[in-house]
Amino acid sequence: MLARILALVLKELTSLWADKKTRFVLIIPPLVQVVLFANAATYDVMHVPLAVWNEDAGVQSSELIRGFTYSRAFAAGPEVFSPMQAQSALESKQAAAVLHVPQDFSADILARRTTHVQLLIDARRSNTALIVSAYASQIVSAYAAKVTRAGAGPVDIALTYLLNPSLASRWLILPALVVILSMMMTTMISALSLARERELGTFEQMLVTPLRPVEIMLGKAVPSLLVGLLEANIVLLAALLLFGVPFKGNLLLFQFTLVVFSLAGVAVGLAISSFTHTQQQAILGVFIYAAPAIVISGYASPIENMPLILQWASKLDPITYMLVISRGMFLTRLPVSLIWAQSWPMILIAVALLAMATQAVRRSVV
Amino acid sequence: MSPRWQRLRGLARKEMLQILRDPSALLIAFLLPVVLLFVIGFGLSLDAHKLKLAAVIEAGSEPVRGISEALDASPYLNVYWAPSGQAARLALDAGQVRGILTMREDFAERLVNPQRWPAQAQLAVNATDPNTGTLLSGYVQGAFSSWLAGTMTEDVLTPPGGIALETRFWYNPDLRSSDFIVPGIIVLVMSMTGTLLTALIVSREWERGTMESMLAAPASMAELVGAKLGVYFVLGMASMAMAAILTVTVFGVPLRGSVLLLALISALFLIFALAQGLFISTIARNQFVSAQLAFLSTMMPAMMLSGMLFDIASMPRWLQLITCFIPARYFVSALQTLFLAGNVWSVLLPNLLALAVAAILATAATLAVTHRRLD
Numbered sequence: 001m002l003a004r005i006l007a008l009v010l011k012e013l014t015s016l017w018a019d020k021k022t023r024f025v026l027i028i029p030p031l032v033q034v035v036l037f038a039n040a041a042t043y044d045v046m047h048v049p050l051a052v053w054n055e056d057a058g059v060q061s062s063e064l065i066r067g068f069t070y071s072r073a074f075a076a077g078p079e080v081f082s083p084m085q086a087q088s089a090l091e092s093k094q095a096a097a098v099l100h101v102p103q104d105f106s107a108d109i110l111a112r113r114t115t116h117v118q119l120l121i122d123a124r125r126s127n128t129a130l131i132v133s134a135y136a137s138q139i140v141s142a143y144a145a146k147v148t149r150a151g152a153g154p155v156d157i158a159l160t161y162l163l164n165p166s167l168a169s170r171w172l173i174l175p176a177l178v179v180i181l182s183m184m185m186t187t188m189i190s191a192l193s194l195a196r197e198r199e200l201g202t203f204e205q206m207l208v209t210p211l212r213p214v215e216i217m218l219g220k221a222v223p224s225l226l227v228g229l230l231e232a233n234i235v236l237l238a239a240l241l242l243f244g245v246p247f248k249g250n251l252l253l254f255q256f257t258l259v260v261f262s263l264a265g266v267a268v269g270l271a272i273s274s275f276t277h278t279q280q281q282a283i284l285g286v287f288i289y290a291a292p293a294i295v296i297s298g299y300a301s302p303i304e305n306m307p308l309i310l311q312w313a314s315k316l317d318p319i320t321y322m323l324v325i326s327r328g329m330f331l332t333r334l335p336v337s338l339i340w341a342q343s344w345p346m347i348l349i350a351v352a353l354l355a356m357a358t359q360a361v362r363r364s365v366v
Numbered sequence: 367m368s369p370r371w372q373r374l375r376g377l378a379r380k381e382m383l384q385i386l387r388d389p390s391a392l393l394i395a396f397l398l399p400v401v402l403l404f405v406i407g408f409g410l411s412l413d414a415h416k417l418k419l420a421a422v423i424e425a426g427s428e429p430v431r432g433i434s435e436a437l438d439a440s441p442y443l444n445v446y447w448a449p450s451g452q453a454a455r456l457a458l459d460a461g462q463v464r465g466i467l468t469m470r471e472d473f474a475e476r477l478v479n480p481q482r483w484p485a486q487a488q489l490a491v492n493a494t495d496p497n498t499g500t501l502l503s504g505y506v507q508g509a510f511s512s513w514l515a516g517t518m519t520e521d522v523l524t525p526p527g528g529i530a531l532e533t534r535f536w537y538n539p540d541l542r543s544s545d546f547i548v549p550g551i552i553v554l555v556m557s558m559t560g561t562l563l564t565a566l567i568v569s570r571e572w573e574r575g576t577m578e579s580m581l582a583a584p585a586s587m588a589e590l591v592g593a594k595l596g597v598y599f600v601l602g603m604a605s606m607a608m609a610a611i612l613t614v615t616v617f618g619v620p621l622r623g624s625v626l627l628l629a630l631i632s633a634l635f636l637i638f639a640l641a642q643g644l645f646i647s648t649i650a651r652n653q654f655v656s657a658q659l660a661f662l663s664t665m666m667p668a669m670m671l672s673g674m675l676f677d678i679a680s681m682p683r684w685l686q687l688i689t690c691f692i693p694a695r696y697f698v699s700a701l702q703t704l705f706l707a708g709n710v711w712s713v714l715l716p717n718l719l720a721l722a723v724a725a726i727l728a729t730a731a732t733l734a735v736t737h738r739r740l741d
Contacts, residue, residue, distance in 0.1 A: 123535035161493035292405040
């Protein structure tokens with residue numbers, strides 16, 4: 001039995017590697033994606049173009065404005081001189097925010113009267129708007145504390161950053177890319193491997209060989225699994241070497257969880273291909289599965305904000321579990337008990353789907 | 367009827383029959399947009415409401431009890447009262463809470479005695495997502511201020527000569543992230559129906575060898591490409607219309623610009639996407655490679671580099687330059703403006719032009735490649 005499976009595995013790997021274009025698609029795109037997306041996928045708010053409408057001629061207002069332009073969050077945008085101009089700067093996206101300093105700002109400060117400044121924010125991109133307003137209020141209150149030389153307020157909150165003291169959002173993205181890029185590859189390859197045989201009619205030929213359905217499934221599963229591991233490790237290496245993300249967990253244990261996860265990915269692919277008759281349908285099936293599965297996994301936004309029904313659905317999604325493991329093992333020494341708690345659901349998903357796909361193959365034998 | 371027109375009609379009929387026979391194309395055009403809109407529209411919320419926070423209080427007295435109530439009452443916080451600092455840290459490591467607020471023993475004492483202000487509270491946030499940290503500290507500060515405002519008089523709190531910052535949020539005053547994400551999903555939908563479908567369908571013709579027999583037919587390359595583009599263009603526009611209607615009705619996103627402009631801009635992007643799909647399938651000629659290339663060149667850039675989710679202005683400069691070559695970027699910008707702001711020509715016109723150039727270039731490139739392949 002082992003020899004037969006091995007033969008099938010070798011055949012699959014050869015057919016993947018023999019085609020120059022396929023070889024290219026297996027190696028280059030993951031690397032390109034890592035470099036591009038690790039830089040693109042950032043919720044950091046930086047260089048927000050700020051238009052200034054300054055009606056005040058005093059020193060104080062320029063000091064306040066310098067506070068804005070010197071900060072990392074803002075970049076100097078166009079100057080405006082009327083509400084109309086402010087509106088058109090926002091509307092045309094030349095500025096993402098407009099700071100309005102009123103006429104008597106400096107006079108008020110010198111006379112120790114409370115004064116008002118306005119900030120108009122383009123909230124089309126709501127999450128950026130929220131962060132921009134938080135930065136602005138920090139800058140304004142820092143300046144206010146300086147000019148009033150008042151004693152401290154009643155409560156002071158001392159903020160410390162844990163796990164990612166340099167505040168780089170790449171640390172959040174790269175562990176996720178390890179998971180998602182390898183998943184796309186394993187699912188796609190395994191879904192196509194069965195569908196291609198069906199479409200070309202070689203599936204029937206395989207059924208008349210001495211191979212049993214379980215052996216066919218294993219022979220199809222192992223190569224995709226190996227490719228998935230390869231992809232994950234390419235991205236892992238890039239994260240460690242190119243981007244300097246630390247890896248605090250146990251690498252060997254991480255490889256074990258990757259095997260479990262890839263197995264689940266393969267099982268999904270094989271289950272999809274057992275429903276389909278052509279490669280085209282299989283590819284579309286993978287896309288219909290992958291897009292929602294990535295979204296509900298908590299990759300781009302926290303699961304706790306989702307509606308309940310999607311929170312439940314995320315429990316059936318292997319990516320959800322592997323994301324927790326990957327992010328945890330990169331940044332902390334995740335306890336083995338927690339790793340296991342995330343691993344067994346993936347094993348369960350893999351076994352259930354593999355059994356289902358084997359059953360489907362068995363039916364086509366009869 | 368001219369023979370050319372007749373040939374086109376025949377070819378279009380063939381494509382249509384092919385679509386109807388294998389319903390997976392229809393599923394992609396009509397089921398996928400619905401799935402994507404609902405899952406992404408409801409699931410992908412960047413609103414940071416209800417952040418989970420662990421609070422550890424080492425001394426319980428009257429003012430601290432007031433603060434606890436204020437924290438519990440905050441609409442943005444979901445507070446877990448941890449029995450100890452250790453329990454809180456465990457919850458943070460397991461990802462159950464995003465931060466730990468600690469009020470030490472002397473906190474209450476110092477709070478009631480203005481000479482010993484400020485009373486210090488410690489907030490430690492899980493900074494793997496840096497913005498969550500910023501927001502969390504803002505929300506905790508807010509809860510403290512609302513408690514202070516209820517207990518102390520104003521002149522104790524604000525020293526004279528302070529600066530009040532009034533913030534106004536324009537175009538999306540409720541700060542709903544779905545208002546900018548959902549129109550962006552239309553870009554995903556169009557990339558799917560446009561590039562992916564054509565890439566697969568034509569590479570299948572190459573793979574099975576039916577492309578050669580089509581080329582042997584008495585139809586010119588332009589007619590073959592035209593018929594394929596035409597049929598999938600109709601399919602893509604229909605799926606786009608459905609997505610737009612769902613965006614407005616189900617998600618309540620306002621459409622402030624004109625419908626006609628929306629259709630025009632979408633049509634330009636769709637032509638680009640279709641041509642790109644044909645281009646990929648012609649050079650790949652293999653469905654697996656086609657699918658991977660289509661995914662790499664449309665789906666991922668449409669999601670990651672278009673400004674749909676991530677702000678282009680915050681990316682490194684070299685990457686901002688690269689995004690200029692991604693048509694999805696112009697489409698996203700136009701869609702967000704049309705839906706949320708209106709017919710702002712200073713934004714729409716450059717985007718329209720860029721998309722038109724992209725559509726023309728992609729079609730020309732496709733024709734060139736297919737002509738060469740004829741030899």
